[in-house]
Amino acid sequence: MNAPTRPGSQPLTNSLEAFWMPFTANRQFKQTPRMLVGAKDMHYTTSDGRQILDGTAGLWCCNAGHARPKIVEAVQRQIAELDYAPAFQMGHPAAFELASRLVALAPDGIDHVFYTNSGSESVETALKMALAYHRARGEGSRFRLIGRERGYHGVNFGGISVGGIVSNRKMFGTLLTGVDHIRHTHDLARNAFSIGQPDHGAELADDLERVILLHDPSTVAAVIVEPVAGSTGVLIPPKGYLERLRAICDKYGVLLIFDEVITGFGRLGQPFASDYFGVTPDLITTAKGITNGVIPMGAVFASGKIHDAFMTGPEHMIEFFHGYTYSGHPVACAAALGTLDTYAEEGLLTRAGELAPYWSAAIASLNGLPHVIDTRSIGLIGAIELDPIAGQPTKRAFSTFLTAFEQGILIRTTGDIIALSPPLIISKAQIDELIGKLAEILKKAA
Numbered sequence: 001m002n003a004p005t006r007p008g009s010q011p012l013t014n015s016l017e018a019f020w021m022p023f024t025a026n027r028q029f030k031q032t033p034r035m036l037v038g039a040k041d042m043h044y045t046t047s048d049g050r051q052i053l054d055g056t057a058g059l060w061c062c063n064a065g066h067a068r069p070k071i072v073e074a075v076q077r078q079i080a081e082l083d084y085a086p087a088f089q090m091g092h093p094a095a096f097e098l099a100s101r102l103v104a105l106a107p108d109g110i111d112h113v114f115y116t117n118s119g120s121e122s123v124e125t126a127l128k129m130a131l132a133y134h135r136a137r138g139e140g141s142r143f144r145l146i147g148r149e150r151g152y153h154g155v156n157f158g159g160i161s162v163g164g165i166v167s168n169r170k171m172f173g174t175l176l177t178g179v180d181h182i183r184h185t186h187d188l189a190r191n192a193f194s195i196g197q198p199d200h201g202a203e204l205a206d207d208l209e210r211v212i213l214l215h216d217p218s219t220v221a222a223v224i225v226e227p228v229a230g231s232t233g234v235l236i237p238p239k240g241y242l243e244r245l246r247a248i249c250d251k252y253g254v255l256l257i258f259d260e261v262i263t264g265f266g267r268l269g270q271p272f273a274s275d276y277f278g279v280t281p282d283l284i285t286t287a288k289g290i291t292n293g294v295i296p297m298g299a300v301f302a303s304g305k306i307h308d309a310f311m312t313g314p315e316h317m318i319e320f321f322h323g324y325t326y327s328g329h330p331v332a333c334a335a336a337l338g339t340l341d342t343y344a345e346e347g348l349l350t351r352a353g354e355l356a357p358y359w360s361a362a363i364a365s366l367n368g369l370p371h372v373i374d375t376r377s378i379g380l381i382g383a384i385e386l387d388p389i390a391g392q393p394t395k396r397a398f399s400t401f402l403t404a405f406e407q408g409i410l411i412r413t414t415g416d417i418i419a420l421s422p423p424l425i426i427s428k429a430q431i432d433e434l435i436g437k438l439a440e441i442l443k444k445a446a
């Protein structure tokens with residue numbers, strides 16, 4: 001099938017058939033494609049020349065908005081100067097400079113960085129680090145990994161094994177063995193229409209203790225959770241919950257991994273969610289906002305305790321048999337350095353905190369609209385949960401997404417939940433536009 005053109009629009013002559021699109025309703029898309037051809041600051045441009053207000057920072061990644069000059073220049077400069085350097089047994093200065101700047105941003109005690117190319121790879125890396133850490137210190141019996149229901153940790157086998165989204169797991173066989181899950185924290189009966197952290201549910205953290213004791217602590221390596229779960233529809237941790245997870249991990253010698261692929265780099269008004277919640281894990285997985293989404297990159301942040309456990313044995317030997325051809329790619333490092341500069345110059349790592357009261361009031365203004373069964377918000381994240389159409393789950397939210405795109409706003413949906421996470425440069429007037437347009441669409445929704 002050929003992409004249609006509209007009068008006066010940019011011609012799109014390629015067939016749409018060959019590209020098998022990720023996490024997309026391919027047949028629906030190819031009947032009525034939604035093509036983006038440009039982006040600047042808070043807006044995308046479509047192939048038919050319309051401006052779309054970005055309510056999702058791309059896919060939770062363009063935290064500084066689009067086509068920011070410092071980042072564009074840094075990438076252009078780097079690609080002309082050093083396009084690639086072997087990642088193994090060789091180095092280049094930008095990778096070291098970036099790592100030093102990243103650990104300076106990280107919570108105290110988190111002082112090493114291992115580069116990857118995506119959130120999924122960061123998760124695999126962190127899980128492998130956790131297993132190898134225990135083995136390196138003579139506790140190789142700790143081979144179990146624990147995740148949480150409704151968790152999203154990317155799409156590779158480790159990530160979907162510890163993840164808890166049924167549709168991401170059910171088609172793919174037996175997954176990793178030795179994995180268990182704790183309960184999720186979503187509780188509309190007690191917490192609907194909360195702003196910030198909900199009041200009820202800290203005790204759900206005790207499920208971790210139950211699972212650890214079931215398997216015996218001597219077999220458990222690590223637990224991984226998103227501090228705020230994003231892809232499953234924005235699940236905000238109840239007050240006291242993360243603190244309790246940390247205490248249980250400490251009690252049983254289990255590593256705590258925070259997957260901060262979406263919460264890292266300012267989403268909650270602090271560099272990391274770990275800062276925001278005042279709970280420091282042993283490992284932090286990141287990606288997305290590290291380069292403002294411009295070049296694929298991820299990083300695992302590790303505590304000194306973990307890093308140092310590997311630094312034994314003969315010095316000519318590789319300490320951790322893991323890495324990617326593109327770990328610390330020079331162009332990605334340049335993009336990340338340009339991104340950190342932009343974040344610093346514009347105060348973007350704390351801006352979500354300044355906007356949060358305005359943002360959460362805007363999200364809460366949707367309460368009471370047709371089919372809205374919950375709204376919730378934290379930092380510059382918001383969610384609107386809709387009552388599913390009987391027998392047609394996801395349809396109501398997806399229709400809202402399609403109408404929103406037609407009307408000039410980009411929102412994201414997962415199940416029947418609308419998730420919003422605009423670039424951190426959004427203005428109050430743009431918040432009004434985003435939420436105002438969404439309100440009009442929801443008022444008319446079937």
Ligand SMILES: Cc1ncc(COP(=O)(O)O)c(C=O)c1O
Binds near residue numbers: 152155226230262
């Ligand atoms: C918490 C979390 N972990 C991991 C990932 C996977 O990241 P990627 O798509 O870059 O592999 C995502 C992506 O949304 C995420 O939200």
